[in-house]
Amino acid sequence: MPSVAPATLVADEPRRIIPLDGDLAEVVFALGQGGDVVATDISATYPAEADALPEIGYQRALAAEPIAEFEPTLALATDIAGPPEVLDELERLGIDVVMIPTESSPQGPGNKIRAVSAALDISEAGEQLAADVDAAIDAAIERARDATSAPRIGVLYLRGENVQLLFGTGTGVHWMIEAVGGVDIADELGVADTAPINAEALVVAAPDVLIVTERGLESVGGIDGLLKISGIAATPAGEQRRVLVYDDQLLLGNGPRTAELLHQLITDLYRGAI
Numbered sequence: 001m002p003s004v005a006p007a008t009l010v011a012d013e014p015r016r017i018i019p020l021d022g023d024l025a026e027v028v029f030a031l032g033q034g035g036d037v038v039a040t041d042i043s044a045t046y047p048a049e050a051d052a053l054p055e056i057g058y059q060r061a062l063a064a065e066p067i068a069e070f071e072p073t074l075a076l077a078t079d080i081a082g083p084p085e086v087l088d089e090l091e092r093l094g095i096d097v098v099m100i101p102t103e104s105s106p107q108g109p110g111n112k113i114r115a116v117s118a119a120l121d122i123s124e125a126g127e128q129l130a131a132d133v134d135a136a137i138d139a140a141i142e143r144a145r146d147a148t149s150a151p152r153i154g155v156l157y158l159r160g161e162n163v164q165l166l167f168g169t170g171t172g173v174h175w176m177i178e179a180v181g182g183v184d185i186a187d188e189l190g191v192a193d194t195a196p197i198n199a200e201a202l203v204v205a206a207p208d209v210l211i212v213t214e215r216g217l218e219s220v221g222g223i224d225g226l227l228k229i230s231g232i233a234a235t236p237a238g239e240q241r242r243v244l245v246y247d248d249q250l251l252l253g254n255g256p257r258t259a260e261l262l263h264q265l266i267t268d269l270y271r272g273a274i
Contacts, residue, residue: 018072023253064089103179136259146274147181154207158216165194199231213248
């Protein structure tokens with residue numbers, strides 16, 4: 001099974017890293033180790049240097065051969081990387097596979113940075129970056145305490161007509177909704193992970209605001225296409241076209257830019273009042 005300990009490298013051996021997840025790639029670059037990254041998965045869109053690298057597939061549907069072709073010494077993965085037999089095959093090929101824990105909480109981004117830096121044997125630099133990220137997140141949460149309303153929010157994951165889901169309380173976006181003073185309608189609907197959009201339930205939940213990713217909104221034809229999904233036009237968010245759109249990796253990554261996202265959410269939700 002994949003290791004959870006820092007990778008052990010032969011002295012002077014060039015390190016060749018493949019993050020199997022876009023947010024892990026962002027962390028590696030934020031730690032100043034981007035020069036050692038030889039490839040990424042297709043979810044790595046930030047920074048631009050990561051986006052420009054060769055791609056080895058998608059983190060949830062990996063194959064060993066395209067990864068092994070880049071002769072990595074280290075692969076970084078989260079619990080959504082798979083299938084598991086591919087990670088096992090990478091280890092059999094002599095590639096260190098380090099699993100990075102993910103935590104859906106205000107401490108999650110900082111702890112992710114600490115775990116990646118430990119895998120790269122640069123824990124001191126990781127602790128400094130993590131502490132900065134922790135402090136920035138705390139400042140955003142403190143700012144949100146000045147809110148005088150609690151907008152009802154639904155976060156949607158869209159990939160065309162076939163994948164139209166509501167994110168639940170067990171996903172990485174739930175804690176952010178609570179952190180900025182919002183009410184997650186998924187909590188009231190009993191959605192823990194994700195669930196297909198249910199028109200009747202959505203109308204009853206009556207979100208004031210819907211949050212989507214840029215790629216997701218594009219996949220359904222923009223705002224007009226989104227409003228054609230059953231139930232959405234009948235919600236307060238649909239009636240007012242209150243749809244907040246963010247970069248996929250920024251919204252879903254829980255990475256070094258999380259505080260930036262929180263501040264933008266606060267500005268967008270409260271229309272600059274706080």
